[in-house]
Amino acid sequence: MSATTVEYAEVPLLRRLLQRREAGVLGALVVLFLFMTFKSEYFLTEKNIFNVLRNMSTITIMAIGMTMIIVTGGIDLSIGATLALTSMLTARLMFQPGNIGGGTTFLTGFSPWLAVPTGLLAGVAIGLAIGLIITKLDVNPFITTLGMMSIARGMTYLTATSIKGAVAANIPVRNAFVQYIGIGKIGPVPVQVVIMLIMVAIFSLFIHYTVLGRQVYAVGSNAEAARLSGVNVDLVKIFVYTLTGFLCALAGLMNAGLVATAVTNAGVGAEMDVIAAVIIGGTSLSGGEGTIVGAVIGAAIMAVLKNAFVLLHLPIYLQTVSIGLVIILAVAIDGYRRRRAAA
Secondary structure: OOHHHHHHHHHHHHHHHHHOHHHHHHHHHHHHHHHHHHHOOOOOOHHHHHHHHHHHHHHHHHHHHHHHHHHOOOOOOOHHHHHHHHHHHHHHHHOOOOOOOOOOOOOOOOOHHHHHHHHHHHHHHHHHHHHHHHHHOOOOHHHHHHHHHHHHHHHHHHHHHOOOOOOOOOEEOOOHHHHHHHHOEEOOEEHHHHHHHHHHHHHHHHHHHOHHHHHHHHHHHOHHHHHHOOOOHHHHHHHHHHHHHHHHHHHHHHHHHHHOEEOOOOOOOHHHHHHHHHHHOOOOOOOOOOOHHHHHHHHHHHHHHHHHHHHOOOOHHHHHHHHHHHHHHHHHHHHHHHHHHHO
């Protein structure tokens, strides 16, 4: 094959790569990265980069599940409350009576090797319940997860304080294993970052190279056509919500280990950050389109933005406003792309 032939063969591939949704988002991340490199001498330090990666790890892990949910045409507003409930349940189970003044015997004194799996299974149960309500009772995903958000948040308060409210809302997590997940390192790399990378690799391969993963896209593109072709649409939807519940519980465990405490307000507003990361990463709210890699890039943009506000000493309200503006802009761009594609 001649050099000219090779050159022409490479051009379409490059064009295809540049036309991918992730290309534009990655370009924005690079620009933001370069801007912060010149604006702050602390940005490119090893400590700060690992802090950014650690801060985006829990959002990224939940964004994996949210990407699959939105690809199927759904939404989950309960992820922050699920994170809070599962981490609080794990902490409560490991709590030793008497460690805090006025201790109680309500769900306490369990082995960490029982408490941690129980917390993870609680996340699975919440996701499974959401999936069953949506598919079997035919309740809108927005309404279902909005209701579950309130239920899970209320159960978090109950788990923290017991019915008599005998214990403080914050329960310490002193288990070495849980703390290692939160603050441990493998070499210079935080364990949270390693877990994030493993989850991203596993589920990126899953969604692209397994039958069930491809069915996620089929359901989001056209649920009725997928059903007629033999896809169990209800099972696919139940799976993505159940998986997301598990990932939220994992993120909750990591968060509790990081601060060595389970708090009742953990995960407040996390749904906004996760949905923003997924949408910024190119996942369409109409369903059928989106990648986990795109969600990772979106989460990175969110993390760098938040880090920038800290390093540049900008007021907190600008951070909240900017996230809202970014979400609106991302959705507007998605709508424009769809109209252009349909024209």
